Amino acid sequence: FPEQFxxxxxxxxxxxxxxxxxxPDTVVIDSVVLFGEENTIASAPPFYxxxxxxxTLFFEDDLSFEIYCIYDTSxxxxxxxxxNIYNKGWWEDSTQINLSSYFAPQVSVDNNFNVxxxxxxxxxxxxxxxxxxxxxxxxxDSIIIQQYLNGDEPPNFxxxxxxxxxxxxxxxxxNDSIQIYFSATFNYLSQISFNGNIRIYLxxxxxxxxxxxxxxxxxxGVGENLAISNxxxxxxxxxxxxxxxxxxxxxxxxxxxxxxxxxxxxxHYFDFGALDTSSSIGYIGEIDSLANHFEGNDFxxxxxxxxxxDNQTELFVNQDKLIIFRDNWFDRIFxxxxxxxxxxxxxxxxxxxxxxxxxxxxxxxxxxxDCGINCLSxxxxxxxxxxxxxxxxxxxxxxxxxxxxxxxxxxxxxxxxAVSGTDNLxxxxxxxxxxxxxxxSEMRIPLDTVFSPVTFSFWFKPSISNWSDGPDxxxxxxxxxxxxGDSNIWEIILDxxxxxxxIGWKDGDxxxxxxxxxxxxxxxxxxxxxxxxxxxxGLYLNGVLEGSFTVSSDLYTGTGLGINTSGFTGYQGRLxxxxxWNSALSNTQVQSIYDAGVNVDLVGDELELPEDGLLGxxxxxxxxxxxxxxxxxxxxxxxxxxxDWDYELIESDIQWLSILVxxxxxxxxxxxxxxxxxxxxxxxxxxxxSGLISLNPSFSPYDIFTSVRLVVTEELGLTDNTLPRSFALxxxxxxxxNPITTxxxxxxxxxxxxxxxxxxxxxxVYRNILxxxxxxxxxxxxxxxxxxxxxxxxGVYFYSLRAGESFLKTKKMILLK
Numbered sequence: 159f160p161e162q163f164x165x166x167x168x169x170x171x172x173x174x175x176x177x178x179x180x181x182p183d184t185v186v187i188d189s190v191v192l193f194g195e196e197n198t199i200a201s202a203p204p205f206y207x208x209x210x211x212x213x214t215l216f217f218e219d220d221l222s223f224e225i226y227c228i229y230d231t232s233x234x235x236x237x238x239x240x241x242n243i244y245n246k247g248w249w250e251d252s253t254q255i256n257l258s259s260y261f262a263p264q265v266s267v268d269n270n271f272n273v274x275x276x277x278x279x280x281x282x283x284x285x286x287x288x289x290x291x292x293x294x295x296x297x298x299d300s301i302i303i304q305q306y307l308n309g310d311e312p313p314n315f316x317x318x319x320x321x322x323x324x325x326x327x328x329x330x331x332x333n334d335s336i337q338i339y340f341s342a343t344f345n346y347l348s349q350i351s352f353n354g355n356i357r358i359y360l361x362x363x364x365x366x367x368x369x370x371x372x373x374x375x376x377x378x379g380v381g382e383n384l385a386i387s388n389x390x391x392x393x394x395x396x397x398x399x400x401x402x403x404x405x406x407x408x409x410x411x412x413x414x415x416x417x418x419x420x421x422x423x424x425x426h427y428f429d430f431g432a433l434d435t436s437s438s439i440g441y442i443g444e445i446d447s448l449a450n451h452f453e454g455n456d457f458x459x460x461x462x463x464x465x466x467x468d469n470q471t472e473l474f475v476n477q478d479k480l481i482i483f484r485d486n487w488f489d490r491i492f493x494x495x496x497x498x499x500x501x502x503x504x505x506x507x508x509x510x511x512x513x514x515x516x517x518x519x520x521x522x523x524x525x526x527x528d529c530g531i532n533c534l535s536x537x538x539x540x541x542x543x544x545x546x547x548x549x550x551x552x553x554x555x556x557x558x559x560x561x562x563x564x565x566x567x568x569x570x571x572x573x574x575x576a577v578s579g580t581d582n583l584x585x586x587x588x589x590x591x592x593x594x595x596x597x598x599s600e601m602r603i604p605l606d607t608v609f610s611p612v613t614f615s616f617w618f619k620p621s622i623s624n625w626s627d628g629p630d631x632x633x634x635x636x637x638x639x640x641x642x643g644d645s646n647i648w649e650i651i652l653d654x655x656x657x658x659x660x661i662g663w664k665d666g667d668x669x670x671x672x673x674x675x676x677x678x679x680x681x682x683x684x685x686x687x688x689x690x691x692x693x694x695x696g697l698y699l700n701g702v703l704e705g706s707f708t709v710s711s712d713l714y715t716g717t718g719l720g721i722n723t724s725g726f727t728g729y730q731g732r733l734x735x736x737x738x739w740n741s742a743l744s745n746t747q748v749q750s751i752y753d754a755g756v757n758v759d760l761v762g763d764e765l766e767l768p769e770d771g772l773l774g775x776x777x778x779x780x781x782x783x784x785x786x787x788x789x790x791x792x793x794x795x796x797x798x799x800x801x802d803w804d805y806e807l808i809e810s811d812i813q814w815l816s817i818l819v820x821x822x823x824x825x826x827x828x829x830x831x832x833x834x835x836x837x838x839x840x841x842x843x844x845x846x847x848s849g850l851i852s853l854n855p856s857f858s859p860y861d862i863f864t865s866v867r868l869v870v871t872e873e874l875g876l877t878d879n880t881l882p883r884s885f886a887l888x889x890x891x892x893x894x895x896n897p898i899t900t901x902x903x904x905x906x907x908x909x910x911x912x913x914x915x916x917x918x919x920x921x922x923v924y925r926n927i928l929x930x931x932x933x934x935x936x937x938x939x940x941x942x943x944x945x946x947x948x949x950x951x952x953g954v955y956f957y958s959l960r961a962g963e964s965f966l967k968t969k970k971m972i973l974l975k
Contacts, residue, residue: 163205163227163259166294167363171227175207175255177243178220185215186246190223192257193240204228205239205257227259235262235364263360264292265330267368271356274342274374277493281343286370289335294362296330301338303372305354318343318374319354342374350386351375377493384413384505387491398467398482399591401459411483417505422859424503424533425458425525430488431497431513433464442473444515449476451519455535456860457503458526463488469597503529531568531857538566539825539855541864546851548889549869550839556889557818558970559954560833560851560864567827571856574822574833578815579807579848581757582865583681584779585619585734586786587804588722598728600799601721601786602640605738605774611713613739613771614650614686615748617756620678620731623659625652633664635725639716648713649725650686652676663695665709672697672704678731683752687742688713701752703745732804734778735760737790741771756808761789781805807850812841815849815866832954834894834972837868844872881933882906885965890940890957894972897942897949903959905933912960913938923950931961942973951975 165171179185190209192202209223225241237259244252268287276282290296301324305317322339330336340356351374358368375388384390394410403411405421416426431437432445445460452458453476463485464470471477492499492510498518500509502525509521526533542561550556564570588599605611614637625634638649648665661684662671676682676699685698688709696706719738722729734756743751750765751758760767760775772790780787781803786796820833835851849866882904890899901913911931915924923944928936940957943949952975958968 159255160225160257163257164264164292165227165229165259165261166292167229167231169229171229172224173226174222174224176220176222177215179215179217181247182217183247184217186212187215187221188212188244188246188250191242191244193242202239204230204233204237204259205241207241225257227257229259229261229363231363233259233261233364235366236260262364262366263290263294263296263362265289265296265360265366265368266291268335271340271370271372273490274372275377275490276342276344276374277377278344278347278379281341282374283339283341285337285339287335287337288330288358288360288368290330290332292362293332295332297361298324298328298330298336299359299361299365301359302357303340303354304357305352312346312348316343316345317354318345318349318352319356319372321356340372342372344374344376347382349376350378351388375490378491378507378510380507380510382507384416384501384507387413389487389491390414393487395486396484398464398484399469399471399477400481401478402481403459413505416501417503423457423459424529425522426501427458427460427518427522428463428488428499428501429460429497429513430463430485430492430499433462433470433482441513444513445480446474446476448515448519448522449474449479452522452526453479454537455526455533456858457529457533457535458522500525503532531566531570534566534568534570534855534857536858536860536862538568538857539564539570539572539853539862541851541853541862544864546835546864546866547869548837548866549871550837550889551871552842552844553840554889554891555836555838555840556891557893557972558835558837559972560820560835562820562823562825562831562833562853564825564827564829564831569824569826571824572822573854574817574820575852575854576815576817576835577807577850577852578810578813579850580810581755581808581846582848583734583756583806583808584781585617585732585804585806586778586798587621587732587802588729589621589800589802590728590730591800597800598722599730599801600723600797601733601801602723602797602799603719603736603774603776604794604796605715605719606717611715611738611773612688612690612741613743614737615684615739615743615751616736617681617683617734618731619681620652620659620676620729622730623654623678625659625728626655631726631728633662633726634728635722636661636729637719637721638723638725639714640718640720640723647716648709650684651725652729661697661699663697663707665711668695668707668709670697670705670707672699674699674702674704681732681734681756683756685743685748685751687748689742698745698748698752701749732806735776736778736786737775738773739768739771740773741768743767807848810847814838814842814847814868815851817851835866837866839868839870842868842870844870846870882935885909885959885961885967887959887967887969889969890971894974895942896952896974898939899942899971900937900939901957901959902935902937903961904935905931905961907933907962909933909961909965911936914958914960915940916956916958917950918954918956923955 160173163171190207192205194202204227207225213221239257241255242252266289271284274282301321303319305319320341353373356370356372360366390413397409403421405415405418432441449460461481470482474480496510497513500521502508508525540563590598592598633651633653636650636652651662651664653671658675660671661676683700687696693709694706695709697704737760747767774788774794775790776786776796777789778786784798788794816836818834818836823831825831847868851864853862884906886904888902890901909931911928913926916922952973955971956968960966
């Protein structure tokens with residue numbers, strides 16, 4: 159079939175058309191008719207042919223005739239026609255052939271426009287290469303750029319798009335090309351982007367127009383707000399690893415999320431260079447130092463950009479202060495040289511340039527300072543002391559003080575709460591960070607003994623309740639052998655398919671669950687006891703036998719035991735006091751472990767447990783490091799991977815600790831205040847107790863804590879024949895007092911005694927010297943007057959007892975007026 163005709167003015171261009179008979183029958187080519195644009199044979203210029211008379215074609219015969227196009231002044235830019243070839247054989251038939259001609263500049267363009275990107279006041283350029291593929295010189299008649307306006311442009315508005323002046327070279331010779339430079343100038347801060355259209359008019363005899371859409375986007379700079387960016391509200395940023403913003407959902411965040419009320423952090427540092435493939439170890443180390451420098455401020459966090467998520471948190475020590483995200487479009491917001499960007503609490507850019515540790519640190523601190531009360535560090539309010547140690551006798555009530563210091567030039571508000579406890583619990587916490595680019599916590603126990611474990615005992619507190627999720631997660635494997643392909647594999651599992659979450663056992667023949675639920679709010683003691691003689695396994699929950707079921711084989715451990723190392727991994731929660739025995743514990747012994755509590759010492763406490771039956775005992779109370787030590791003597795220390803240590807107060811049923819005065823306060827700039835703490839041992843048995851006092855700042859979601867350690871001693875009634883065994887100074891009573899209080903002390907021998915009272919500045923206000931005081935229990939009264947007989951002001955005072963050769967003890971008391 160003919161190709162498209164092309165030519166110059168005055169040309170007549172020919173193409174030969176050949177027709178061949180490929181069938182067995184004779185064919186007569188009867189006529190050839192051209193139909194013009196009006197679908198008539200009256201006129202088909204500029205197309206013509208020279209076929210004249212009918213012609214007979216036998217098998218494999220052919221005939222040729224010419225079709226030609228005349229390029230004169232009547233030829234339009236493009237012309238179209240079609241030609242019908244009529245033939246006769248056994249029946250009449252026709253063949254239609256389409257014809258077209260192009261009579262305009264024949265040009266091609268080697269490239270299209272990218273988005274123009276530049277900073278405020280900058281002019282950026284892009285070339286457009288136009289090539290003349292025809293035989294005629296192409297004239298560039300004109301270039302018109304239309305910039306689309308919004309209607310809010312300022313007076314004397316200057317458009318941003320332009321092009322270079324062509325001068326006398328406004329033509330393109332045949333087989334030659336011209337490169338025209340177009341530009342975008344970012345004249346206005348109010349204009350983050352603008353768009354337009356370019357039309358280039360070309361001609362030979364006829365004309366053609368090249369049309370292109372163009373757009374320009376300005377980079378953001380210092381002083382501008384992120385909100386003006388086209389990417390601010392709807393463009394997703396995907397997390398790779400590390401923590402997430404508190405306002406995040408579905409593992410993504412947007413720039414708009416940085417400033418929402420749901421987000422805790424108010425000042426943000428973006429880094430685009432540290433995780434670049436060409437960055438240095440020194441750069442990474444300085445980012446780590448930056449995170450460490452601002453570690454105490456919960457309102458600041460660093461965000462590191464990467465092109466590929468690949469466990470980059472391993473490069474850093476301060477992983478909990480570094481968010482790593484996948485960078486898909488930040489190169490459209492900031493210039494290529496920018497590595498560091500600091501965003502303040504108003505979403506304004508305060509720094510955008512290459513990374514310099516000193517400058518970046520200074521800019522972040524300036525943003526935090528500018529943020530003021532909304533970005534105070536965790537040390538804005540302090541409590542002294544952070545550990546309150548008290549020793550009193552049963553039945554006594556004492557009051558102590560805590561000093562609260564406001565270290566910043568703002569008035570702050572806070573409230574305080576007290577929690578009475580029996581003990582502190584240290585445990586290890588398991589989590590699953592795999593969906594965020596991290597890894598799942600594991601514990602690996604090298605229990606490769608040839609003996610079959612008989613009893614498992616442990617305390618655990620789950621943190622989730624969804625342990626099952628269809629065929630992909632029928633249950634969650636808690637503890638199991640690490641796996642060696644043994645068909646007799648067994649698993650301690652968690653399952654919530656039936657009504658509520660439960661703990662259970664699974665092996666090749668058995669799948670059983672506890673009768674009671676295990677919810678993510680309580681600590682549970684679990685024991686599995688294997689009866690070797692009857693091949694049954696008993697499941698105990700909190701000391702109660704929940705069921706007994708048949709097992710078909712011994713409980714071999716393979717190469718070792720593990721948590722989240724095999725099976726359907728995914729345990730999330732805490733673990734403490736794991737012990738494995740080679741003998742079956744009785745109901746009474748299991749009950750005694752539960753009754754002793756989660757802080758029991760199975761080796762040291764007198765629980766009447768088998769003396770040499772421990773295969774392994776992991777208290778899991780180290781509180782740091784990546785090992786859980788084996789206290790059975792077998793040195794089977796367990797490896798901890800990606801776990802966290804957790805500290806928890808075990809609450810008491812008796813509320814012995816409370817805040818008397820100062821639980822809700824406003825404290826002025828750089829001022830000091832006190833809170834009165836009440837310790838009541840009237841219902842407590844002798845022993846050690848732990849409490850926790852929390853200060854809840856109104857400006858921060860994070861609390862400040864003071865621990866309380868209380869030792870309650872037994873009150874011994876002394877007779878004439880019983881003397882104190884040691885020196886002792888008791889808490890004054892009453893306390894607080896007004897104006898008289900009694901100070902009691904004990905002497906095991908005849909002693910010279912000195913009692914002194916000092917104020918909070920260390921000034922002595924009262925002294926009482928007692929020479930050769932007899933052994934026994936004594937008391938003195940103080941009437942809140944100094945040694946000159948003058949009344950002292952209300953406040954905190956310290957009284958001390960010096961007795962014998964070396965005894966010196968000081969306590970605190972409070973005078974109210």
